[in-house]
Amino acid sequence: MIKIKPFLIAGLLLTGFTLSATAQIGEARSNFSVGVNGGVNLNSVSFTPTIKQNSLMGITGGLTARYISEKYFAMICGAQVELNFSQRGWDQLFEIPGENGDMVEDPTQIYTRKMSYIDIPFLAHLAFGNERGLQFFIHAGPQIGFLIGESEKIEGVNMNKLNDTQKAVYGTKIQNKFDYGITGGGGVELRTKKAGSFIVEGRYYFALSDFYKTTKKDYFARAAHGTISIKLTYLFDLKK
Template sequence: MKKTSVITLLGILFCLLPLSVQAQLQEQRHNFALGVNGGVNLSKVSFSPTIKQGYLIGPTFGVTARYISEKYFSMICGIQAEVNYSQRGWKEIIEDGTEDTYHRAMNYLEVPLLAHLAFGKDRGNGVRFVLNLGPQIGFLINEKEYKSAAWHPEDRPYGVNVQYDKAAENKFDYGIIGGGGVEIRTGIGHFVAEARYYFGLSDFFNSTKKDYFSRSAHSYITAKLTYLFDITR
């Protein structure tokens, strides 16, 4: 009888051991936070045929929602969504002997949906290192060209001047965005300083065999600050 009881007890302990280990490795969290963000974009466009460019500097700002769902080992895991206004485009470097200047500002409504990972202070005030990565979609709101008063597009090297006065043909945009930064947790909220890179997978000009450009996709670097306050902890 005693032998049977010991075996039964050992069996129960053996079954409970994985649950105990899992509980130690994975801890549930229910931290929901809302906030605002703002920063600057340094953008270019990947054209084929190539157009020589410098970075176009433009603003970005919006709202942020973040949900932390669990801690796994020392890694804090969750998701983050944003709705942002973002100015992108390109600034041409014109080397044809003229003094022409040209850039185009393209204003988008963006929605990134990001996997959020953090390492560092779990609860209370302190510092975390954060990583965000995921897909992003966008919709072109409007665009505007800026040309110099003196304008000689016929002098462009290799005759690449089709882009001038040509409106974007595809307003829907999508791609991959990711980056990282530092989060400072305080008694009045969370302050996040972050840098990201966006790689566009769609073209805003048509890119069939009969079209001039086979690629016209956005890419940009963004530096931003985010302020978040907890709704639930």
Template structure:
């Protein structure tokens, strides 16, 4: 996991320093705000491993974007969001008991993303392709466990049951988010459709040598739609 952290830091550093190293471009001062909403397909990376199905959760929030410059056909900016995000996991229990278990975990998350767009200028109408990438932090709010009525953990083939009823120990989350999508700019605003991946680098359970779990990190693939309207051009 340390290698992933180093690679992520290098990629993010390159994205955020790209405008500074490129040739001087056309200045932009386009600030837009709006709302976003979508679906997260969640899982958790556990060590020891826990078999899982995808747990779907909603995500919604506000988006703020500042486009600063244009280099040839690439437009550069920064995008920040404040979102309510549902995460967690759903277990794939194959012990013949018919048990089901899932935990939905609610977070406020704040991604700060480099925004690179290609195609029609954001000031004009048209379609363009964009890439978002950057760090993301989150703050745990609450969670809810759901299990079947005939709950019985005596037949678990891998013997991993420590997670049941275990409270979140680390409420601060951090990781790397990256996505890509299409934007349609019109006379009434900007409409964006994006697919995004989040890889958590922090664990929500303690992970020292004396703790049971060595890894408990969120990840999700999300699909979201965003509407932005211009404040300044």
């Protein structure tokens, strides 16, 4: 039952946003835009049992398509889909006793796992502001991803001092290459008459799937991505 609750929450959120974005009860619009996006990911992984980590930075970028269907009072409603390349993974935090007896980071030991995905988010788009000018918006919806590559970097690690949790990931290939979850965020958009739209956005992705097997006989009970993305997008209108 524990794993059912995130699906129910995601389903309710998606249903609510979709109804808001598609119900034709406001002023109809038919604005279709396409463009490109790019930015950075700040990645971590939720492990159970836990593994201490630093944020791992990666890149993200790809193609964006958006359709604005209506304006309902002050709210501009639509839907957006993207096809992105996205770098995820984790950077393990090693600690040693410091001068005062406190645990401090040991920079001589390095373990990072980088994972490359093709991501496809399906987003409800709700914006507030001028149709030509400055807008504030929120995005929310499901996201799927497909693992296309992975790599490990190990330097200076004393394998004899690793605990069982750390040993469980070293050299272990990703077992589930299909990834899915929910994503959402918000930002600011400047819509111009002739030059297109310029967008700054922050977004968070919460994976509902695990990339390692998590049955009772497996070591991990959870191994899932959590990613903060900061990105820029440029769109131009194909249909106004």
